[in-house]
Amino acid sequence: MKFTYNWLREYVAVELGPEEIAARLTLLGLEVDAVEPLYAELAPVRVARVAAVHPHPNADRLTLCDVEDGEAQMRRVVCGAPNVRAGMYSALVTPGAVLPGGLKIKASKIRGERSEGMLCSAQELGLAADAEAATGIMDLDPAAIPSLEPGLPLRTALGLADTLFEVDLTPNRPDCTGVIGLAREVAGFTGLPLRRPVEQAPLLPTPEQAGSDLPFTVAVEAAECHRYAARLLRNLRIAPSPPWLQQRLQAVGLRPINNIVDVTNLVMLEYGQPMHAFDFDRLAGGRIRVRRAAQQEKITTLDGVARELTPAMLVIADSDQPVAVAGIMGGASSEVGPDSVNILLESACFEAKSVRTTAAALKLATDSSYRFERGVDPQVAPLALERAVALILELAGGEAVPGGIDYRAGVQPSSELILRLRRVNDLLGTALDIDTVEKVLAGIEITGERADDQTLRITPPSFRVDLEREVDLIEEVARLVGYDRIPAAMPKVAMELPAVDPVAERRRRLRSLMQAAGCHEAINYSFVNPAHADTLQLPADDPRRQALPLLNPLSEEQAVMRTSLLPGLLDNARHNINHQSPDLRLFELGKVFFVEERQDLPREEEHLAAVFSGRRSPRAPMLWTGEEPVDIYDVKGVMEELLTGLALADLQLVPAATTPSYAMASFQLIITDGPEGELLGEAGKIQPAVLKAFGIKQEVFYLELNLTELSRCRSTSAGFAALPRFPAVKWDLAMLVPEEVEAGEMLAAIRKTGGKLLEQVEIFDVYRGKHIEPGRKSVAFAIHYRDAEQTLNDKKVGVVHGKIIKMLEQRFHGQLREA
Known part of the structure; x- marks a missing residue:
């Protein structure tokens, strides 16, 4: 938004300087981007009086002028203007000054005669663009400028001494798109009264109240028009605007056109209310219709471009065709031109969203749309209309037809x-x-x-x-x-550590444990391919098949919310293997989503999944480890490390009761005190058919944990124990047991029977073969005993060791294996 200092002072008699006003407006949230003096390049130009004119002795078209410029001594200036005469006042530039075009004036001889300056035309000073202004020097009228005298700065004489402000408005301040709105802000911080050109406008009749003797009609057929006021002016004289109006528009970057259009632009800048003038004699039927455009309807706008409209666009139409795009630009068919006599003046308020979408669709941004897009005050429309009518009658003569029309049914009162x-x-x-x-x-x-x-x-x-x-x-x-007067205070912050978020801490711990196990984290989209359920060969009744579809998917391959992390990791595995990275350990920690009946939102669960493939130790020398591939025991070991690191109680790894459709040789993690051994995770080897569907040509093992359910498990308390003072005793034990006996159950039973003396037990051998009868196996345990209070002897250890042997024989049908 641009305005000038003198223009602002017409509405509020502020005595503060431009820089102070700019600073105060910026503090009010109306950032002033620029404060620039206008016509600063004309500072050296002064008013001069031509005292006498003499013929040039060496040139027929040149004259010698004796010029008074306020100095004690008269200047001699060579001039070639045809309109120069004795007694006239004009603009003088003395030697050393530079014209707006960059021409530096120097004292010089012209055809043998010395010239001490230059009498200038309006075009040479940048005050007029037409060729007629270049045919003669400026002729200043003393009657129009009473203060005119030699030596007076030309900027002062012409009222050009002013300062331009440029304010960067935020979209929420449409009230400041007019100079009056900015003057209101200045009046607020200075306490001065605000003066408006029109304080109150007569209430015009609505379209229903308008009499039949009114020469025009208005019909509002679209709800996007909140207010539409119009008046008719007759017998006007279209002409260039007076200098004061032209200068005001030029100062803010608008090009003067004629007195009618210039008045509508001035009122728009003044009140922030866009206006439009129609040539009434070119409106078919003398009718105005505010309606939506018809399909493929066209209009040629004032910029000469033919534009195709859509039914979503609001237009102003006469009986036959659109004559303006509402709130944006008028049409060429009703343009006010030199031959126009009767004018229909419009002042309206259109819905901001409608103007914004239409302007974007047509790629047409104007000063009018800039204001309507932000929201125009519907109560200003009649005030701006009366202001424009008064100015037009003053500048173009004619008369206003009594009355008018004011549609105001769309104006909504503000809420308290x-x-x-x-x-x-x-x-x-x-x-x-x-x-x-x-x-x-x-x-x-x-x-x-x-x-x-x-x-x-x-x-x-x-x-x-x-x-x-x-x-x-x-x-x-x-x-x-x-804001500068609101006291600043440091916030009170308690000097204590913030509370630890248990969920965030668990994630951090899990990442650390997985990285310690040699895994790298993968991050995949939560949007996945609907075909993943078929690729995993999930049964028809598996809840993971009920994926939540997206209303606006990024692509067909990302059309549903994931119900498992495995497909994404298998895609990652294929990508790595295809790029010569076959040895991989990848994990992902993220959410999965399940459809809930009679619920708008899905149920979210946090899961951890990992895939393992390739060599067990790819970075180790082959002489040490060979080419050993990962197997199910590597996955089991990672699972056990996770459970140990999380310090969760009542959990047990057991062989899978039913193998998942996509896996083989799998086992499950269950909670022992849950209902029927509640399943919290699983691990195993991916079926070859599934791997083939994913395009993977090597073995892949996996694990997946339900962290949401896992977080409900009881934690084991960590404690401190002193280092042992007495030595441990290690006894080995080998038992022949039936093949179906699980070694894990034997370990748990030994720990329970061993009591306080048992410090550690581990399996160091499982043997089947020679000297072992079919259907049985030999399981060997290394059992460590220690007493915290004394050194153990064989007798005391033997008692506990014997209990363990007896328990294994009775519970597991075991038989002590002789060496």
Whole structure:
């Protein structure tokens, strides 16, 4: 938004300088990007009076002019302008100055005669672009400029001494897209009154109330039009605008066109209310229809471009065709030109979203759409209309047809807001009183009434469409009081460690354990291929088949939410193997999603999955480990390390009761005190058919844990034990047991029977073959005994060892194997 200092002072009589105003506006949240003096390049140009004109002795088209420029001595200037005459006032540039075009003026001889400066045309000074302005020097009228005298700076004489402001507006401040809105902010921090050109407009009749004698009709057929006011002006004279109006528009970067169009642009910049003028004689049927465009309807806009419209676009139409794209640009068919006589003037309010989408679809951004997209105050439309009518009649003559039309059925009243003083001070950290809050808000015309001595009841003004909640009003109080005046205070922070999030700590621990096991973490999308359920050969009744579909998937391969981490890791495995990295240990820690009946959102579970393939120790020398591949016991070892590291109780690894459809040689993790051994995880070897479906040509082992369920398990308490003072005793034990006896059960039974003396037990051999009868196996244990209070002897160890042998014989039908 651009405006000038002198223009601002027409609405608020501020005495602060431009730099101070810019600083105060920026503190109010209206960032001023630039403050630049206007026509600074004209600073050396002065008013001069031509005292006498003499013929040039050596050139017929040149004259010698004696010029008064406020100095004691008269200057001699050679001039070639045909309009120069004695007694006229013009613009003089003296030697040493530089013209706006870059020409440096020097004292020189022209056809043998010395010239001490240059009398300039308006075009040479950059004040006019037409060729006619270049045919003669500037002719300043003393009657129009009473203060005219030799030596007066030309910027002062022409009223060009001004300062341009450029404000970078945020989208939530449409009230400041007009100079009056910015003047309101200045009036707020200076306490000065705000003066408007039109304070109140007569209430025009609605379309239903308008009489039949009115020469035009208005019909609003679309809800996106909230207000539409129009008046008719007759017998106007289209001409260039007066210099003051042209200069004002040029100062803010607009090109003057004619007195009618220039007035609509001026009022738009003044009130922030876009306007449009139609040539009334070119409107078919004298009718205005605010409607949606028809399919493939076309309009040629004022920029000469033919545009195809859609039914989503709002247009202004006459009886036959669209004559404007609502809120964006008028049509060429009703353009105001030199021959126009009767003008229909429009001042409307259109829905911001409608204008924004239409402007984007047409790739057409204008000063009008810039304001409508942010939200225009519907109550300003009749005020801007009256202001424009008054200016047009002043500049173009003619007369206004009595009355007009004002459609206002779409104007909605603002909702009342409650502002609590306690809430203001709590949020801002201030100690403001109710009088101060009420005063600063009233300074920008936000008024209300007191509900009590701590509460204000406020109805936001129509020009502040951004005030929707109490906190919006509190923000207004903060910026009006001044952010720099709100005391700063360091936050109170307790000097203590933050509470540890158990879920985050568990994730950290799991990652550390998996990395210690030689695994690398993979991160995959939660959106997966619906075909994964078939690739894993899941049964029809498996809940993992009920994947949640996405409404707007990224691709067909990412159309559902995952119900397992395995497919993603198998895809990772294939990718690595195909890129000459066959030795891999990958894990992923993430969420899976299951559809819940009669629930809008899926049930989320956190899982950990891993895949293992290739050599067991690919980085070790082959002479040490050979080419041993990973197997099911590697996976089992990682699973046991995880359980040990998490310190969870009541868990047991057992052979799988039923092997999953995608696996073989699998085992399961169950909770021993849960209902029927509740399943918390599984591990095993992937079926060859599944590997083939994934494009993998080597063995792959896997594990998957349900961390959500695992987190409900009881934790074992960690404790400290002193280092032992007495030596341990190791006794070996080999038992012949039936083939179906599980070694894990034997280990658990030995630990329980051994009591306090048993320190450690481990299996060091399982043998089948010669001297062992079929259907049986030999399992050898290394048992470590230790007493914390004394040195053990064979007698004491033998008692406990004998109990263990007896228990194994009775419970597992074992037989002590002789050496």
